[in-house]
Amino acid sequence: MESSFVVIVAIGIASLFGLWIILYFIPVGLWFSALLSGVRISLIQLVFMRWRKVPPSVIVTAMINATKAGLTITRDELEAHYLAGGRVKLVVNALISADKANIPLNFKAATAIDLAGRDVFEAVQMSVNPKVINTPPVAAVAKDGIQLIAKARVTVRANIRQLVGGAGEETILARVGEGVVSSIGSADSHKSVLENPDSISKVVLSKGLDSGTAFEILSIDIADIDVGKNIGAQLQMDQANADKNIAQAKAEERRAMAVANEQEMKAKAQEARAKVIEAEAEIPKAIADSFRSGNLGVMDYYKFQNIQADTRMRDSIAEPQQKPKQGPKGTDSPLK
Numbered sequence: 589m590e591s592s593f594v595v596i597v598a599i600g601i602a603s604l605f606g607l608w609i610i611l612y613f614i615p616v617g618l619w620f621s622a623l624l625s626g627v628r629i630s631l632i633q634l635v636f637m638r639w640r641k642v643p644p645s646v647i648v649t650a651m652i653n654a655t656k657a658g659l660t661i662t663r664d665e666l667e668a669h670y671l672a673g674g675r676v677k678l679v680v681n682a683l684i685s686a687d688k689a690n691i692p693l694n695f696k697a698a699t700a701i702d703l704a705g706r707d708v709f710e711a712v713q714m715s716v717n718p719k720v721i722n723t724p725p726v727a728a729v730a731k732d733g734i735q736l737i738a739k740a741r742v743t744v745r746a747n748i749r750q751l752v753g754g755a756g757e758e759t760i761l762a763r764v765g766e767g768v769v770s771s772i773g774s775a776d777s778h779k780s781v782l783e784n785p786d787s788i789s790k791v792v793l794s795k796g797l798d799s800g801t802a803f804e805i806l807s808i809d810i811a812d813i814d815v816g817k818n819i820g821a822q823l824q825m826d827q828a829n830a831d832k833n834i835a836q837a838k839a840e841e842r843r844a845m846a847v848a849n850e851q852e853m854k855a856k857a858q859e860a861r862a863k864v865i866e867a868e869a870e871i872p873k874a875i876a877d878s879f880r881s882g883n884l885g886v887m888d889y890y891k892f893q894n895i896q897a898d899t900r901m902r903d904s905i906a907e908p909q910q911k912p913k914q915g916p917k918g919t920d921s922p923l924k
Contacts, residue, residue: 625652650680657684674702682709701751714746726765728772733820739812744803754802767792785810
């Protein structure tokens with residue numbers, strides 16, 4: 589009895605497992621749902637999807653949604669897009685939204701956008717509801733040297749025809765920032781920009797910044813504009829400081845040259861004085877030679893000594909008298 593009970597349990601488990609295998613490869617419930625929704629697909633095709641590693645639920649659900657929305661999409665197209673790595677559900681939802689919004693979008697273009705890595709469903713939604721992009725603060729300087737810091741809000745709409753190969757939001761932000769800088773830089777005064785901020789929007793919009801991008805710019809609004817630094821005055825101050833430093837360097841150069849010339853003249857004076865001393869040293873030798881040769885007598889020598897003494901006396905009289913040095917208590921210290 590026990591062995592027969594075990595056999596019955598084993599047969600039941602094997603039957604359940606076999607039924608699960610059959611239902612897995614032959615999704616009868618999914619086929620029945622498709623049949624009730626008006627989607628014609630056979631059980632054999634569902635089995636083949638399993639063998640091709642394509643989930644039948646994804647394909648059948650997409651076909652049901654498309655059929656209910658009035659779109660005609662074949663099973664082979666959906667399978668090919670899935671096998672290519674596409675997102676079938678997003679593509680079908682995008683096609684349904686585009687059809688309801690009267691946006692021209694076919695299956696081939698939608699799959700190309702999806703395979704390019706862009707969210708085609710979000711792009712369709714952005715075509716219906718434009719998106720607002722806030723630019724970071726853009727600093728620019730007017731012709732009068734005053735810096736202005738502006739923030740803009742760019743309203744864009746997705747351009748379905750240029751989603752493949754078109755530039756993204758970063759390019760839009762870069763171009764708008766460049767347009768704001770050039771518009772403020774061409775203004776004669778920062779006051780005119782503060783009075784008419786819309787002049788920036790008009791100039792930027794006239795440049796066609798959305799060419800070659802995946803978006804269409806609807807409007808550019810200046811949300812905020814602030815006054816920054818006085819760049820012109822700062823540049824003038826920096827230039828004045830640079831000129832001052834250059835002038836100081838040149839003056840220091842001239843002073844150094846003057847000091848060098850002074851030292852050179854002192855050296856030349858010392859050299860000349862050394863030559864004079866050297867020449868004076870020859871005088872006693874000449875006098876001795878004159879005595880030996882008889883050209884100079886004793887009286888002549890005495891007269892020469894008297895003349896030298898008179899000259900030293902006149903020099904001492906001509907020099908200013910030195911003040912006597914004061915002692916510790918204000919008394920004159922004795923001259924030594």
